[in-house]
Amino acid sequence: MRHVIALDVGGTGMKAALVGAEGTAPSGGTPPSPSVLHEARRATGRERGPDAVVESILDFAADLRAYGERHLGEPAAAAGVAVPGIVDADQGVAAYSANLGWRDVPLRDLLSRRIGGAPVALGHDVRTGGLAEGRIGAGRGADRFLFVPLGTGIASAIGIGGRVEAGAHGFAGEIGHVVVRPGGLPCPCGQHGCLERYASAAAVSDAWVEASGDPEADAADCAKAVESGDPRARKVWQDAVDALADGLVTALTLLDPRTVIIGGGLAEAGDTLFTPLRAAVRRRVTFQQLPSVVPAALGDTAGCLGAGLLAWDLLDETADSPEVTP
Structure with missing residues (x-):
């Protein structure tokens, strides 16, 4: 059975x-979801250093290729891999990852050689997850969407016509570094008052630790305290929601998305997040068209499914390219 390898590399x-x-979409319909034939998980081995992480990725891909040969009758036709940090997708290079400790890793070429020369697509983890959410998840059918996962930091994926925009230099979608509180908290990027310093899950956790006095508290605890009516938690939560709404309205003013998809750990709070967030966005829009603000649908499978979509897209592009006669 023809298939591809999909890999989502985390910290x-x-x-x-x-x-x-x-498969084949019905006439006029959106394409169906890809079929997952086999799933697996493995540690990165980060504690052994960046070279060990790369080797773990290559070994995992080789094992997946071998599984396909044994159980599906043929090796994978291509592979897609999503990685964190700065990614040069055109050159196939994982340029930098603070979490994994690597710089300028030619991951596409290394992977291709390890899996028998099959083509490999390399993508940024958030943009790859956004591709899946936009095409087969919460944004399915939307011609323009914005995917914003709220985790340790905040980034976004800008979806246009079924594709995700990388930008001229690979930095498109870095909404977490939009300044929403000028002169505010310092950010590792060098600015002050960045969105992710106020509205990420990590930022909410830090603010709730300070407000509650509990050093073990986190954003999920803050959400539970909000639901129980704790006024301290409500203030921490509303401050984060207001900052997030300011950042989102800046983005929708520039990009005019039809759908805004919120994912990541903070989105697991459900209506505790989405009810005040929708209200805060609605209060801020003037001439802009109000988008749908919806929770992500694919959870932690988005990156892996998106990597699979990258691989199938790569095969489609290769099939559509005219042959060059030397």
Whole structure:
């Protein structure tokens, strides 16, 4: 059975799948989800250093290729891999990752050689997850969407016509470094008052630790305290919601998305987040068209599914390219 390898590399763990073709969409309909034929997880081995992480990725891909040969009758036709940090997708280079400790890793070429020369697509983890959410998840059918996962930091994926925009230099979507509180908290990027210093899950955790006096508290605890009516938690939560709404309105003014998809750990609070967030965005818009603000649908599988979509897209592009006669 024809299939591709999909790999989603995180800070400590990797999620992988062998993904079959999407199939044929009904006339006028959106394409169906890709079929997941096999799933696996493995540690990155980060504690052994950046070279060990790269080797873990290559070994995992080789094992997946071997599984496909044994159980599906043929090796994978291509692979897609999503990694964190700064990614040069055109050159196939994982340029920098603070979490994994690597710089300028030619991951596309290394992976291709390890899996028998099959083509490899390399993508940024948030943009790859956004591709899946936009095409087969919460943004399915939307021609323009913005995917914003709220985790340790905040980034976004800008979806246009079924594709995700990388930008001229690979930095498109870095909404977490939009300044929403000028002169505010310092950010590692060098600015003060960045969105992710106020509205990420990490920022909410820090603010709730300070407000509650509990050094073990986190954002999930803050959400529970909000639901129980704790006024301290409500203030921490509303401050984060207001900052997030300011950042989102800046983004929708520039990009005019039809759908805004909120994911990451903070989105797990459900209506505790979405009810005040929708109200805060609505209060801020003037001439802008109000988008749908919806929770992500794919959870922690988005990156892996997106990597599979990258691989199938790569095969489609290769098939559509005219042959060059020397």
